[in-house]
Amino acid sequence: MGVDREGGVRRRPGRAVAYAALGAVLLAGCASMPDSGDLRDVESTPRQDTGVRVFAMPPAEDAQATEIMQGFLEALTSDDPQYDTARKYLTADAARAWRPERSATVLANGPSIVTDNQPAGGVPTDSLTFILSGSKVATVDAQQAYAPAGGDYRKKVHLTKDAKSGQWRIDSLPQGVVMGKSDFQRNYTSVNKYYFASTTTAGATGQPVVVADPVFVRGKVDPMTQVVRSLLSGPTSWLEAVVRSSFPTGAALQKGVSDLTPDDQNRLTVPLNAKASRAGSAKCVEMATQLLFTLRNLTPTLESVELQGPGGHRLCDLTGERADSAAWRASAQRPYYLYFLDGKHRLVRLPTGATGTSALPVPGPLGTGDKVLQSVAVSRDEHTVAGVGADGKALYVTSLTSDGSLGEPVVSSKGQAATDRLTTPSWDAHGDLWVADRDPRDPKLYVLEQGGGKPVRVAIPDLPGRIRDVRVAADGVRVALVVEKDGKQSLRIGRIEREDKPGERPVVVDLRSAAPDLEQVTAMSWAGDSRLVVVGLEQGGVHQMRYVQVDGSTLDGPAPAALSGVKAIGASEDERAPLVAYSEDGIVRLPAGAQWQKVDKDGTAPVYPG
The missing domain is CATH 2.120.10.30 (TolB, C-terminal domain)
Known part of the structure; x- marks a missing residue:
């Protein structure tokens, strides 16, 4: 779930905003939260420059339920890799059960928010339900595949007040995230993964033909590692019947690998597990071809990739020129x-x-x-x-x-x-x-x-x-x-x-x-x-x-x-x-x-x- 940020809307005063010259930290207050009354659109903030990273603030001590809700929605449009800050707005059980990576729902605007139940006669309560609603534009599934969508979005989020600490926290919420179109465009980027056509070769050359399989990844959250993991996991459901991957079943990055980055010669080393290292030399070249085409779509200056097995054992390497001769790409x-x-x-x-x-x-x-x-x-x-x-x-x-x-x-x-x-x-x-x-x-x-x-x-x-x-x-x-x-x-x-x-x-x-x-x-x-x-x-x-x-x-x-x-x-x-x-x-x-x-x-x- 998340909150839309679009240009020209005044921010609410009194929110924490911090900037840093490199890898800036930013929290923009952006949700207008009624305690009661008619539905209101969530306020928006301007889309940020692509070089700016956005991080949310944890819940404040003794924050009211509306502030917890607002802070949580803001946290979900941040660049926090594992949504750790967002989980601080949840109860311990809810934090363990919540799977933000399961889906993303994109709304035309930010979600509208209203409380579902009100205490009678102003009597305090330790339980509140908020309703998020809006018009759906698209969804992104667990495979990171985008699909246009229509109709209404309407989901409930329940908050409870802890009897001992007196702090409000979310204890029930839908799986996945939801955000407005503008926030989606700021947070996510489209990348083509490449696989080989199962039954098509190129004309007289007989080269295998590569097929683009677009997915959406979070653009500022270690995108290169995200894309490699997505490529290794296989094609999206829509395409899998007509393409093949040269990566063996079970091939994956070695445990703990993150922040994959090319060196100063624009070469990238990709450490793979033992299952990937069992591929022969011809398959390894095809694996490297898939990686290079995919990652060049994200980083056009990438010159070559090297695949390594456990212990740093070199499996194969491939330059862009060799990749172009190894497979046909339109x-x-x-x-x-x-x-x-x-x-x-x-x-x-x-x-x-x-x-x-x-x-x-x-x-x-x-x-x-x-x-x-x-x-x-x-x-x-x-x-x-x-x-x-x-x-x-x-x-x-x-x-x-x-x-x-x-x-x-x-x-x-x-x-x-x-x-x-x-x-x-x-x-x-x-x-x-x-x-x-x-x-x-x-x-x-x-x-x-x-x-x-x-x-x-x-x-x-x-x-x-x-x-x-x-x-x-x-x-x-x-x-x-x-x-x-x-x-x-x-x-x-x-x-x-x-x-x-x-x-x-x-x-x-x-x-x-x-x-x-x-x-x-x-x-x-x-x-x-x-x-x-x-x-x-x-x-x-x-x-x-x-x-x-x-x-x-x-x-x-x-x-x-x-x-x-x-x-x-x-x-x-x-x-x-x-x-x-x-x-x-x-x-x-x-x-x-x-x-x-x-x-x-x-x-x-x-x-x-x-």
Whole structure:
């Protein structure tokens, strides 16, 4: 449980505040606690600078019940690693039974607080119950996995007055913690853990493909050690069916290990227990790869990791360069070109790092303009292109070589209107091609292995509407779908499960919302290992562009610069590549630190590989 701190709200006077230059100590009074009467929102304090650590004060002698409640809530939004100060507000039995790490509930604002029972006629009492309430935004479970949530939050906290000491303490409370959205953003940070896709390898190289598994950790409470423990404990429940970890069952940090920190050469040593040390050399390299990718997501300057067994025995070490060759990761793949359709119906390309706007036609039949297309997708290795004809009825696949030929359609739709036919196609790292048929009489999702052969229909047993758009993740185990139901279009992320048995169809399961506050999603693209860029409309709002995580969370940081009339969006998992869009101004791009720049006023359908 906790109290929200947001900007601009006056603090209550008389609270203890202490600052230190390094690792500052701060207690901000922030709860407005009525003894009776109507519910009131908890007052908030401004979000603190990320370099400031926040520590709470223990209960004061002879503190009243309302002060105990207030102090406890403040303690739960502090950076106390084990919540030791918060436990001082509890009775001994309650302190032993309370498990703050079990869950975190995020509310739109700080919890509102009111006493549930009042002494009659002002008669003193030694027992009080407070009710915490609010509107839920999300939850974080014991695996540190985030999930959007809605509805009301209402929980009771009971306080009792000790007969001997005369001190008020909390003797009954819900498990986990609760706090407002602003406090959650200050206290927690999102980190991608990395595992290997169980059934996907990268194209011709055969490298194992890594999959990002985002979790939230307390950002100022030894985050590196938290993340390593989380990685070793295995993937979150949503992802575990389609990924594997190279860490043996039971692998863990050695007892007493904490404060994992890189040395002055940006190298990190990770001491592991005996079970982890039994892995062979090849598995050890994969273990180190998982660690390095995961920790670089938290500390980008990390150069290498060394895994040690009991007694300081060196198991293996790995540099970033070796990790990139040991496994395929989408965000590490630099696309050579940006592609789009020009005003002459030609598929053209522009070097990703180019500052100019002179795009050239691609080699092969789609660079001539003879075939009019409405959308395209280029394979991850940039050797093959898939294109949907202008009327949306047919999907063609051809090579990006001068001797390539268009051939016959590989997928056809019988939808009556162009908007009820084929979606923009999408490629994964294995070289499989995905496309949806929007025909309302028989909607379906197809995958074509290596972009050819007979299309295989993909089952989606819990699809809550009709697919309007599809983008498969590079890892081949997640897919983003724009789903239409009752006139609204939402963004869903599904897990792709495949059987090794011949003839078994892939299935997309466990669809979850990635942008719950958008009621109309009009365009989207993968823009990182676990991030998408989305264009959509909020309830009663205007169109906007933003980044969202696959778990439905919104990361701190600026959204892309505003752009009107967006019809399509293109992004690369490599965040160095500029964002591109098809808008009322044609093809435009957004270089880092700049405004939108016009590329081609007559161009359409911009895409990066994928």
